[in-house]
Amino acid sequence: MPPVQFPSQKGPAMFGLKLSHLVAGAVAVLLGYTSSVAIIFQAIDVLGATQAQANSWMLALGLGMGISGLVLSLRYKMPILTAWSTPGAALLVISLDGVPMAQAIGAFVFCAVLLTLTGLTGWFEKLSHLIPDALGNAMLAGILFRFGLEIFTSMEENLILVALMCATYLAGRRFFARFAIPMVLLIGIVFCALTGAFDTTQHVNFEIAKPVFILPEFTLATLIGIGLPLYIVTMTSQNVPGVVTLKAAGYEPPVSSAITVTGLTSLILAPFGGYAFNLAAITAAICAGPEADDNPATRYKAVVVAGVLYSIVGLLGAAVISLFVIAPKALVVTVAGLALLNTIAASLTGALKEADQREAGLVTFMTTVSGISFFGIGAPLWALVFGGLTSLILTRKA
Template identity: 50%
Template sequence: MLRILNDVSLSALVAGFVAVLIGFASSVAIVFQAAQAAGADSNTIVSWIMALGFGMGATCFFLSLWYRSPVITAWSTPGAALLATSLGTISYAEAIGVFVFAGILTLLTGVSGLFDKVMRLVPLPLACAMLAGVLFKFGLSIFDSMMSDVFLVGIMLITYLVSKRLVPRYAVLFVLVSGVAFVLAKSDAQLMSTIPFALGSLVWVWPEWNIGALIGIGIPLYIVTMTSQNIPGVAVMRSSGYQTPVSPLISWTGLTSIMLAPLGGFAFNLAAITAAICSGDECHKDPKRRYIAGLSAGVFYGLAGLAGTSVVALFSIFPATMIAALAGIALLGTIGMNLKNAMADDSNREAALVTFLVTVSGVSFGGIASAFWGILFGVICLLISNIRLK
């Protein structure tokens, strides 16, 4: 406990809060759609939010504490998007069975050590290029958002540039404060009073098994979660210098999914976007003290789950342009660092560039996300370039 208190910093606490804010506000609407497609009523939807908050909170806090590195987990956003378009033909109990099945596959992948072995074969420049490609659209979102709300985003960007110059450790904090202040100044004074402050309740439903759903929905849910979330999540840790063993992390997310699936925790995985916020220099100059951001995120995720409906209503106050700009600005340093690492080595530069371009393109074959194909194309390019001709 004394070590944790000595390692606590305001910048790391803010990084954890910003990660939770962006994680919830950027994709909670997709989770609502997935829950509705499964046939969940309003009380059950609240149970989903609570289960997801508790699951992410527990895994962030305890895994970060155990490994002394910023281990950030998240719900599977692409998985939620898949479920929103795939669950309409089965019962809610059968949907729970799908979640449990996907969690079992994830657990087996972690326990077997297969995922860790595969990721160790990927050269660091390619991992950095893939991560830069995943994050690239968030950097562009700053200026896309500026087209819709030039004053809000302009103030946030200027705040970042000035504070980065004067107080770099707290740049993201000042960006957050400036954005919130601007939104509240423009909003109705009674806006905050409309937020309901009440605790939700958990709804347990036992799974039922539909073989067609397990194969047709469960396996795709597992695949998109592994390729779109866990692969970039590992790349974040590796690019930031953390050699945290991956297999136990994958195993714990799979086990968490199995345990919380009956409550609505459809899929947990390693985070990429929010993890990048908690593992960069903006979080703390000392990499050994950035695990505090993981503890912070865990606490805020737990509070978000406990509050349930109130938190969702609170996040709905902030406009999408503010959330998009905040995410992009918070990730600028990470994008630049990964582009630099990806292109620094002449022997890997072309393969890294291919990886980056394929990932940015968003290309998808067989429902598998571009992050996977970016790595695959880059490895193929690297192998061909290393063939020695006689």
């Protein structure tokens, strides 16, 4: 996909917000928390953190995502959304058992230093330019594919709700395309409110979270056993798809600068529980797609909305998270899946349109969907490896 040709980007960054910006940003935050916050809590539990420390983690993670996303999107006028490292959190769940909190924080700091150095040296940006567009699009389609599938699997949970939201989407695409997703979200919320589908038994504690500083302790075992793997999975499973997502949307992201910002954010917030930040992929696709804005030059405003919401969520800690939890899963996954349909379609088209790259793109797509993992490295990187080898062999044969 050729880079998007942007019109003039001068003018106030915070003005001219559209409803689509608000909805895309809100859906991105909703998806970002509901899809993986449970893994974060598991990691916190494994460490035996106190309630104050747990609140500090959520404060650091929310502010880290919000502020870094705001800085990057406003500076470069691109929908550069950041996120916590979900694969990194899963790694922590299985690696932190019996590790003292101070040593875990030391591993986070070490990972943050590596991320920052990666951004400053610029080697990752040079490597990202070697990825063929067909393979990048195929990997992105594979990452997002399961969200499209969840529209249909969620029908088993709540057929009427999902069918109503899908019908609203089809009507919206036919008669009011720009507001299709906002109407889907509105109709879903109204239906859940009228039918009592929201879980009102959850207790909500509206307290402002306070930062809890933990002095890092460095040991060779935790640096190698936790810090280094955390860096690897964050780079391969998060930053690679994040770059591909923006490129698939037609942007040329400032890769080195973005990784430097996320690395420095991790370095500053690691002692408070901000274990690792990176470029977002799935949630970024929501803000970088046409559903967020018809004009690619102003889609970054959806990230501005998401950045503000992430910061608010961080300040309120577990209170806002519990508000997300009360929503039925079918509502969340259906809105996310429908919001990503256009991006999935565009990615599949880009992956398969070139005849000489079609098989390599298909291998990349299927590997990503498979979810395989070897040596602690997830499917997205292996998809690029297998797809790249397929492309290399078949091209040389031709």
